[in-house]
Amino acid sequence: MTAPAESGGLERRFLLGGGAMLPLLAGTATAQPTPATPAHEGRSMEMTLQVNGQAHRLALDSRTTLLDALREHMGLTGSKKGCDQGQCGACTVLLDGRPVLACLTLAAGVGTRPVITIEGLHGRDGGLHPMQQAFLDQDAFQCGYCTPGQIISAVACVRQGHAGSAEEIREFMSGNLCRCAAYPQIVAAVQQAAPLVEQG
Amino acid sequence: MPDGFGTDHQRIDGRAKVTGGARYASDVVVGNVAHAWLVTSAIARGRITGFEDAEARAVPGVLEVFTHRNMQGAVAETEFFAKGGYVGSTIRPLESDQVWHAGQIVALVVADTLEAAREAAQRLRVRYAEEAPAAGFDAAGVEVVAASDAGFEDAGVGDADSAFAAAAVKVEASYSTPTQHHNPIELFTTTASWAGGKLTLHEGSQFVHGLKHGIAAQLRIDPADVHVVSPFIGGAFGARGSITQRTALVAEAARRLGRPVKLVPTRAQGFTIATYRAETRQQVKLAASRDGRLQALVHEGWEVTSRPDAYKVGGTATTSRIYACPNVRTKVHMVHADRNTPGFMRSPPELPYMFALESAMDELAYALDMDPVQLRRINDTQREPIKGLPYSSRNLVGCLDAGARAFGWERRSPAPRSMRDGEWQVGWGVATSIYPAHIGTATARVTLLPDGRARVQTAAHDVGTGAYTAIGLAAAEGLGLALERIVVELGDSDLPPAPVAGGSNTTASVCNVVIKACEEIRARRAQGQQGAIEVYAENVPEGLPPDSIGKLYQGRNALGGGLEGGKQAMAAFGAIFLEVRVHDRTREVRVPRVLGAFAAGRIVSPRQARSQLTGGLIWGIGAALHEQTEIDPRSARYMNDNMAEYLVPVNADIRQVEVLLLDEQDTQANPLGIKGIGELGNVGTNAALANAVFHATGTRPRDLPVRIEHLMA
Numbered sequence: 001m002t003a004p005a006e007s008g009g010l011e012r013r014f015l016l017g018g019g020a021m022l023p024l025l026a027g028t029a030t031a032q033p034t035p036a037t038p039a040h041e042g043r044s045m046e047m048t049l050q051v052n053g054q055a056h057r058l059a060l061d062s063r064t065t066l067l068d069a070l071r072e073h074m075g076l077t078g079s080k081k082g083c084d085q086g087q088c089g090a091c092t093v094l095l096d097g098r099p100v101l102a103c104l105t106l107a108a109g110v111g112t113r114p115v116i117t118i119e120g121l122h123g124r125d126g127g128l129h130p131m132q133q134a135f136l137d138q139d140a141f142q143c144g145y146c147t148p149g150q151i152i153s154a155v156a157c158v159r160q161g162h163a164g165s166a167e168e169i170r171e172f173m174s175g176n177l178c179r180c181a182a183y184p185q186i187v188a189a190v191q192q193a194a195p196l197v198e199q200g
Numbered sequence: 201m202p203d204g205f206g207t208d209h210q211r212i213d214g215r216a217k218v219t220g221g222a223r224y225a226s227d228v229v230v231g232n233v234a235h236a237w238l239v240t241s242a243i244a245r246g247r248i249t250g251f252e253d254a255e256a257r258a259v260p261g262v263l264e265v266f267t268h269r270n271m272q273g274a275v276a277e278t279e280f281f282a283k284g285g286y287v288g289s290t291i292r293p294l295e296s297d298q299v300w301h302a303g304q305i306v307a308l309v310v311a312d313t314l315e316a317a318r319e320a321a322q323r324l325r326v327r328y329a330e331e332a333p334a335a336g337f338d339a340a341g342v343e344v345v346a347a348s349d350a351g352f353e354d355a356g357v358g359d360a361d362s363a364f365a366a367a368a369v370k371v372e373a374s375y376s377t378p379t380q381h382h383n384p385i386e387l388f389t390t391t392a393s394w395a396g397g398k399l400t401l402h403e404g405s406q407f408v409h410g411l412k413h414g415i416a417a418q419l420r421i422d423p424a425d426v427h428v429v430s431p432f433i434g435g436a437f438g439a440r441g442s443i444t445q446r447t448a449l450v451a452e453a454a455r456r457l458g459r460p461v462k463l464v465p466t467r468a469q470g471f472t473i474a475t476y477r478a479e480t481r482q483q484v485k486l487a488a489s490r491d492g493r494l495q496a497l498v499h500e501g502w503e504v505t506s507r508p509d510a511y512k513v514g515g516t517a518t519t520s521r522i523y524a525c526p527n528v529r530t531k532v533h534m535v536h537a538d539r540n541t542p543g544f545m546r547s548p549p550e551l552p553y554m555f556a557l558e559s560a561m562d563e564l565a566y567a568l569d570m571d572p573v574q575l576r577r578i579n580d581t582q583r584e585p586i587k588g589l590p591y592s593s594r595n596l597v598g599c600l601d602a603g604a605r606a607f608g609w610e611r612r613s614p615a616p617r618s619m620r621d622g623e624w625q626v627g628w629g630v631a632t633s634i635y636p637a638h639i640g641t642a643t644a645r646v647t648l649l650p651d652g653r654a655r656v657q658t659a660a661h662d663v664g665t666g667a668y669t670a671i672g673l674a675a676a677e678g679l680g681l682a683l684e685r686i687v688v689e690l691g692d693s694d695l696p697p698a699p700v701a702g703g704s705n706t707t708a709s710v711c712n713v714v715i716k717a718c719e720e721i722r723a724r725r726a727q728g729q730q731g732a733i734e735v736y737a738e739n740v741p742e743g744l745p746p747d748s749i750g751k752l753y754q755g756r757n758a759l760g761g762g763l764e765g766g767k768q769a770m771a772a773f774g775a776i777f778l779e780v781r782v783h784d785r786t787r788e789v790r791v792p793r794v795l796g797a798f799a800a801g802r803i804v805s806p807r808q809a810r811s812q813l814t815g816g817l818i819w820g821i822g823a824a825l826h827e828q829t830e831i832d833p834r835s836a837r838y839m840n841d842n843m844a845e846y847l848v849p850v851n852a853d854i855r856q857v858e859v860l861l862l863d864e865q866d867t868q869a870n871p872l873g874i875k876g877i878g879e880l881g882n883v884g885t886n887a888a889l890a891n892a893v894f895h896a897t898g899t900r901p902r903d904l905p906v907r908i909e910h911l912m913a
């Protein structure tokens with residue numbers, strides 16, 4: 001088991017009177033009802049996460065990963081937990097524009113850097129992002145559980161200039177396991193979307 | 201434009217899946233939920249002698265530590281699924297101090313937060329009295345039982361041993377296949393909540409009606425008070441078919457705490473709280489006349505299972521029926537060890553057993569100095585040899601021919617080590633694929649609305665197979681509508697029951713009943729009925745008893761078809777062609793291309809069918825080259841219980857994968873002529889790979905997975 005180490009050096013402790021409280025304090029627009037999550041004295045921290053262009057003010061256990069913060073505290077369950085150990089890629093999100101494994105990232109360490117999840121991806125017209133459309137067209141998934149992570153990695157693959165050949169795409173995308181094995185279709189989807197996704 | 205069978209279409213659930221909108225079990229937000237964490241056994245055999253739980257209970261936010269001390273008697277004993285029950289393992293954790301296998305659940309800690317539950321679980325100390333476990337085949341203390349003594353029929357005909365002794369050309373070899381775990385990417389999560397005495401379960405399931413009735417029996421409540429919600433399933437592959445014991449524990453914890461409880465077990469825990477594909481050892485003897493006609497086939501297997509449960513794979517029921525052979529003897533043995541109970545994993549009997557048979561066929565082809573495609577053609581039959589039942593349809597030869605042509609098989613030079621490309625030895629292999637075509641009793645409700653939209657409701661399951669789309673296409677066909685006018689609702693135990701998503705039966709079972717409902721709607725419309733028309737239909741396939749509807753309503757499956765019962769044998773066929781490259785010095789094995797040609801009846805939903813078969817072929821490559829759960833022989837623990845060390849194919853492992861779908865009309869198998877394809881793609885692929893490795897290197901891999909060290913000269 002890989003319990004993330006407690007992060008040190010984080011000064012802002014938010015002491016609560018105990019019992020249940022809402023972790024969302026202000027400034028959010030999540031559609032999902034948010035479960036009440038008691039935070040316990042000494043463990044709880046107040047933080048503001050910038051996710052998909054919105055500020056989420058939260059009080060979380062200092063050990064909470066970015067993945068659990070998204071899934072359990074913001075109702076953003078598009079990012080998936082497949083291992084909680086950095087081995088499967090299902091939790092991949094963009095942090096400051098770069099792909100990271102949200103299960104290995106402590107929420108408390110994110111700071112003000114912007115986070116983009118699958119829910120925050122969209123095309124120019126507000127519809128599907130070209131990569132989402134390409135996954136749909138190419139049938140690049142089956143159960144769909146790895147798909148949010150695959151799509152986020154695929155966007156990064158193109159943006160970072162690794163979609164030049166099928167070989168290069170396969171290599172870049174190999175951190176995202178797909179147990180249904182939609183790999184050939186995933187490569188085809190990245191190739192379809194590549195010309196439509198800005199690099200850099 | 202109306203859609204229908206064979207229309208190429210995007211998945212109708214695809215948009216939800218690419219936007220993150222698809223809600224899998226652990227995605228469902230439940231108010232005031234408490235979080236559970238499992239503690240699992242550090243030993244494989246023995247007793248729990250005590251707990252030190254003061255530290256665990258002192259963790260802020262901990263609500264309860266459940267162990268056998270406070271849970272004994274909470275979960276009722278229920279029958280093993282193979283005996284007509286619901287559970288995939290009769291080992292009841294938290295029932296007593298007994299430990300049956302490593303990783304057995306010994307405590308369930310519930311807390312306000314995930315972090316607190318995890319910390320408390322880590323702080324719980326468990327004391328054991330350990331006994332030496334038997335980890336598997338070679339261990340002292342295993343118990344070997346002939347499957348025939350446990351109700352399994354060993355297929356046979358003629359006198360195989362005399363025919364073998366007398367035959368002109370023969371081969372005899374032993375093979376083995378490893379322990380494998382399904383490892384769907386979605387973990388084995390469960391969220392349970394109670395309201396007014398009614399239980400709602402959010403859990404990925406391949407059989408929501410089975411889960412509903414099984415959990416009701418375990419918790420001694422009325423099945424009407426259980427609601428299972430599982431519209432999206434993050435991979436299953438057999439792992440979510442029968443009930444695991446964790447569900448009742450989570451539900452009971454929620455009942456006692458008066459609060460919803462959510463469990464997200466770790467990846468490692470998934471190796472021991474659910475099932476797996478048991479390792480096998482097999483022996484095959486084949487004998488033929490000089491012209492290649494089979495004279496004798498002997499296939500024996502040994503399979504590991506747990507101490508209490510008689511789970512058997514029994515692939516000899518299939519391997520004995522593929523080729524024309526007058527003399528067949530088979531025998532299966534179960535080896536009871538101190539392990540968790542194994543279970544169905546994609547193509548459960550066929551994947552391991554066809555590896556042995558199809559490897560042996562390749563060995564026989566070399567012994568005969570005959571092309572391996574030709575050997576399979578010569579021994580093709582339209583009747584299975586055990587009972588002489590005719591195949592409802594069978595086009596193995598068409599698959600072999602089409603596949604060989606597309607692959608360029610005629611350019612193969614037959615001798616081992618005779619093909620190369622620079623520093624790489626090149627090998628081409630072939631194998632037969634087969635999967636029995638099943639169809640089950642099913643029900644569905646179809647509603648045609650006055651505005652020309654329709655809704656299909658049935659408690660079938662889309663485990664990634666494309667069932668939503670296939671069932672939608674059936675309704676489109678039946679009502680003459682475009683697919684976008686149809687809404688399909690699946691995976692909910694409040695819907696009319698449908699069989700388990702297993703044995704590749706869903707498309708056949710559900711499309712046949714949906715078409716029946718649509719015909720009734722059309723008939724009523726023709727009679728002038730106006731307004732919304734709602735029709736509920738039941739379908740009992742030929743050969744299944746009428747009371748199978750009642751059984752289905754009790755969460756019990758009735759599946760027919762296949763090779764063994766009835767008046768005919770029903771199966772889908774395929775031929776797998778595969779190229780490997782083995783590096784001269786490093787001995788690494790690469791698979792630049794694989795091609796499968798399949799004759800599988802009517803293809804309802806071609807784009808998704810291709811994805812299924814592509815995924816199956818890649819599973820076959822994984823089964824041959826990557827996957828193996830390693831077991832410590834002393835502690836009987838799984839050593840590589842994580843996704844970094846349990847190897848599955850990644851994107852860079854896979855190059856060209858080609859699927860050919862042959863036209864096949866089968867009016868005998870079921871009215872719509874549908875056969876299953878979900879499990880067809882990976883059968884035989886492991887043998888095709890091993891055969892290709894032999895062709896490349898002259899070394900015959902008989903033990904999977906094929907590893908570099910096996911190919912060191």
Ligand code: FES
Pocket residue numbers: 080081082083084085086087088089090091092101102103104
């Ligand atoms: S859940 Fe983060 S890599 Fe698997």
Ligand code: FES
Pocket residue numbers: 140141142143144145146147177178179180181182385434435664
């Ligand atoms: S689509 Fe199922 S794991 Fe990738």
